Amino acid sequence: MKKETLAILGGGAAFDKPLPVGQLYFPSWDRYKSAMHGIFQRKYYTNQGPLVQELEHKLERFLGVKNVICVTNGTIGLMMASEAMMLSGKVILPSFTFIASAQALAWAGIDPVFCDIDPNTHQLDVDKLDALIDNDVTAIMGVNLWGGACDTVRLEKYAQARNLKLFFDSAQAFGSMVGETSVANFGSVSVFSFHATKVVSATEGGCLATNDDALAAKLRNIRSSYGAGAPVPVVKTSNGRMSEAQAAIALMSLEDFPQNQSKNEMLFNKYKKCLKDLPGIELIHPAGVTFSNYQYVVCEIDEKAFGMGRDTLLTILNADNIIARRYFYPGVHRSVGFESKYQQDANSLTVTEEVCESAIQFPIGALVDESAVDKICGIIALIQENSEYLNAFLGGG
Numbered sequence: 001m002k003k004e005t006l007a008i009l010g011g012g013a014a015f016d017k018p019l020p021v022g023q024l025y026f027p028s029w030d031r032y033k034s035a036m037h038g039i040f041q042r043k044y045y046t047n048q049g050p051l052v053q054e055l056e057h058k059l060e061r062f063l064g065v066k067n068v069i070c071v072t073n074g075t076i077g078l079m080m081a082s083e084a085m086m087l088s089g090k091v092i093l094p095s096f097t098f099i100a101s102a103q104a105l106a107w108a109g110i111d112p113v114f115c116d117i118d119p120n121t122h123q124l125d126v127d128k129l130d131a132l133i134d135n136d137v138t139a140i141m142g143v144n145l146w147g148g149a150c151d152t153v154r155l156e157k158y159a160q161a162r163n164l165k166l167f168f169d170s171a172q173a174f175g176s177m178v179g180e181t182s183v184a185n186f187g188s189v190s191v192f193s194f195h196a197t198k199v200v201s202a203t204e205g206g207c208l209a210t211n212d213d214a215l216a217a218k219l220r221n222i223r224s225s226y227g228a229g230a231p232v233p234v235v236k237t238s239n240g241r242m243s244e245a246q247a248a249i250a251l252m253s254l255e256d257f258p259q260n261q262s263k264n265e266m267l268f269n270k271y272k273k274c275l276k277d278l279p280g281i282e283l284i285h286p287a288g289v290t291f292s293n294y295q296y297v298v299c300e301i302d303e304k305a306f307g308m309g310r311d312t313l314l315t316i317l318n319a320d321n322i323i324a325r326r327y328f329y330p331g332v333h334r335s336v337g338f339e340s341k342y343q344q345d346a347n348s349l350t351v352t353e354e355v356c357e358s359a360i361q362f363p364i365g366a367l368v369d370e371s372a373v374d375k376i377c378g379i380i381a382l383i384q385e386n387s388e389y390l391n392a393f394l395g396g397g
């Protein structure tokens with residue numbers, strides 16, 4: 001390939017349509033039609049309908065947990081978990097996560113305290129927790145990132161020894177396993193997202209998974225009177241119900257999870273093979289799990305070795321309709337609402353700061369196939385070979 005084929009240098013875009021990151025699951029039109037037909041026949045849109053009930057039972061079996069509570073989206077789930085666990089004061093979470101992890105705590109009136117991450121895995125660095133603990137800290141929110149997991153086993157021991165509560169944002173780890181068990185089996189509760197970009201989709205949606213029956217009863221009462229089960233006194237409710245239309249998509253998506261996971265794994269390995277000899281680009285493997293949903297292809301760009309910074313690479317790829325993303329940027333600690341607080345904390349998040357500048361996410365999921373990965377990697381190689389020229393052309397570094 002010649003550099004002139006790059007869209008940024010006047011060639012046509014490599015892909016006709018933008019190729020985004022994210023799973024973007026769509027069932028066949030016929031399956032969709034028949035699922036919606038059922039909803040129309042029953043004339044039942046929401047309020048813990050038969051499809052939501054079926055989905056909850058299937059998820060309990062799939063995740064190997066006693067209770068699953070389906071909700072409108074993952075963020076509502078995190079807010080409900082904070083309320084049900086009666087968290088207060090400060091809660092520690094990693095600074096390298098999606099903003100919703102911290103926003104959910106803010107909605108629950110909790111002060112987030114940001115912990116740095118491991119440079120190799122991007123997961124919460126348990127060794128950095130000690131320095132953040134004070135009398136106001138009541139809990140830890142672990143985040144299971146990139147289809148992998150943080151050190152769930154060590155975190156459980158750590159929290160128990162200090163009498164801290166522990167729960168997980170598992171929005172990115174649906175189906176992933178730690179040892180013999182799903183990530184849902186750690187901490188008091190694990191929260192999943194079924195957003196359209198996630199490996200299992202309800203278009204919008206999420207669920208809470210817990211083996212604690214009393215906590216589950218509380219969560220059901222916080223969600224809504226429908227499907228509340230035995231009444232438990234709660235202070236706040238959320239109306240965080242999942243609709244039948246959401247559940248219909250989620251049921252099909254759950255059924256197709258095995259094929260989607262294995263396709264993702266194949267695509268991930270293809271990226272790995274195609275990128276391994278390129279200097280300055282390092283693929284991050286889903287950490288700490290025996291089985292991953294392989295929903296993310298995240299690399300770090302070493303500007304010196306690659307010959308170009310992450311942001312310049314992104315600009316060039318985007319011109320070719322490869323909608324790679326810097327994710328997460330900026331770190332949550334630098335986002336509106338948290339920045340001023342973070343600066344007071346004087347808590348150094350060196351690794352997070354570095355990774356926010358170097359991480360790039362490439363397309364994987366339903367819209368991507370093997371030939372697309374070949375093409376994307378070929379373009380990345382072409383960019384790398386011509387980095388000096390392109391830097392000069394774009395007037396950047």
Ligand SMILES: *Cc1c(COP(=O)(O)O)cnc(C)c1O
Binds near residue numbers: 101193
């Ligand atoms: C997607 C995601 C969420 C939010 O889930 P929604 O269903 O969109 O509310 C929270 N945390 C992480 C880490 C996520 O990736």
